[in-house]
Amino acid sequence: MTEFEEKILRETCKIPLGEVRTYSWLAQQCGRPRAHRAVANALKKNPWPLAVPCHRVIRSSGELGGYSLGRRLKRELIKLEKKAKDMIK
DNA sequence: AAGTAAGAAATTT
């Protein structure tokens, strides 16, 4: 595990409930604005699929992107978290 | 050297 990957994962954990960020956004948070591709690489081999909310990371075009546990689940999780957010507020 | 869960730009439809 490289430092870059760890940074990515830590930033991913900061994404609030019911919200999403893009791959390039994460790249910027780590000081490498053009490393979006490497970000995807780090997330796909995320060792803790649920502990780190990598399902809150989507493409900048608004599309889902991929997910190690299946894009379908990813969609469901985001939907569910939006609901949860509404319920809490 | 090759591959990637991306992106922007150029190209075609």
Added chain:
DNA sequence: AAATTTCTTACTT
């Protein structure tokens, strides 16, 4: 204007 192709990106293996 939307869909598809092509090249670039930076990082890992």
